[in-house]
Amino acid sequence: MGRGWGFLIGLLGAVGLLGAGHGGQQASETAAQRCFCQVSGYLDDCTCDVETIDKFNNYRLFPRLQKLLESDYFRYYKVNLKKPCPFWNDINQCGRRDCAVRPCQSDEVPDGIKSASYKYSEEANNLIEECEQAERLGAVDESLSEETQKAVLQWTKHDDSSDNFCEADDIQSPDAEYVDLLLNPERYTGYKGPDAWKIWNVIYEENCFKPQTIKRPLSPLASGQGKSKDTWLDKKWGHNITEFQQRFDGVLTEGEGPRRLKNLYFLYLIELRALSKVLPFFERPDFQLFTGNKIQDAENKKLLLEILHEIKSFPLHFDENSFFAGDKKEAHKLKEDFRLHFRNISRIMDCVGCFKCRLWGKLQTQGLGTALKILFSEKLIANMPESGPSYEFHLTRQEIVSLFNAFGRISTSVRELENFRNLLQNIH
Secondary structure: OOHHHHHHHHHOOOOOOOOOOOOOOOOOOOHHHHHOOOOOOEOOOOOOEHHHHHHHHHHHHHHHHHHHHOOHHHHEEEEOOOOOOOOOOOOOOOOOHHHOOOEOOHHHOOHHHHHOOOOOOHHHHOOHHHHHHHHHHOOOOOOOOHHHHHHHHHHHHHHHHHHOOOOOOOOOOOOOEEEEOOOOOOOOOOOOOHHHHHHHHHHHHHHOOOOOOOOOOOOOOOOOOOOOOOOHHHOOOOOOHHHHHHHHOOOOOOOHHHHHHHHHHHHHHHHHHHHHHOHHHHHOOOOOOOOOOHHHHHHHHHHHHHHHHHHHOOOOOOOHHHHHOOOHHHHHHHHHHHHHHHHHHHHHHHHOOOHHHHHHHHHHHHHHHHHHHHHOOHHHHHOOOOOOOOOOOOOOHHHHHHHHHHHHHHHHHHHHHHHHHHHOOOOO
């Protein structure tokens, strides 16, 4: 398996059993050793080591990133949770209270976000009509017939879709609503069973790049991982050591769990690399994190640029060109296949029966799709004008919010691994 394929498998979070399960574990091994046996030293296909990532993320990046994500610009995300599943009709909606999402009331969202969710400055707001028309029609001559203009609009939509790695919601739909991500945090909701596993199985078996001989069980109990304990009615928020072991212990998961943790670091590096490359887009004077609060907007842009410059300084960024190295024609086909697979995964998110899971699934899928869009737009980013609209490369507010929140979730996961590692040190 080549370098590019290894990254692809890690990228989708689809962890394959790329070899035999771990055998011969000694009874003296701690739970931490069994879970983290592949999460130390250098990562495959990468010059970066886990310890460097942990130190960089946990002490230099995480605190400032969390502060940024608590700001108004990044906490409000517009999403359509009512879109029908495009693949099957028999969706059982989760009736648990913790599966529910509470959308924002109209007066809870800052006016600047509601009225100008894709505008970056006051100057841009004064040119709304001109910019929107230029963006819709690619700055074509207004003297074109209405029929021709509609055709150009369709071409533009097609061009946009060919550059995007996920199918985003139509935020102009009457079913699209703003959600406060801080009031609807991602956490365990109790959503599980055949419906939940059906979603994962479709993603893994039908949309993941992996050897065809590798199969994942439809149920976590099918591989002999032990009996399930449903203590949901007696819930208490905290570090669930038992659940962590069931998902990541090398013995209980037949070697699959540690690979999941390793792929988490690959995903971190991919999104970190994308953020380092998109810095010029955010450095432009015209760009603002526009909410209508001038002082807060200026402070948040300053914090954003500090974070991005910190990310730029990371010494061990991977080379994204290794994704699709080799024969150019074959690499182009592989990239297109990968893009289509990933777009399909974004559509599968509308089949999730837990609304909170659907919310965060859609957001993180869009965030990762935005990261991929950035990684494959290097020349477009380099050729952006220093001021004024950028027609060749553009990020909507939805893409920006999803990009940083998705990375925020990965950053939080990396930080929490240190806590779990410490908690599991004395458990056998």
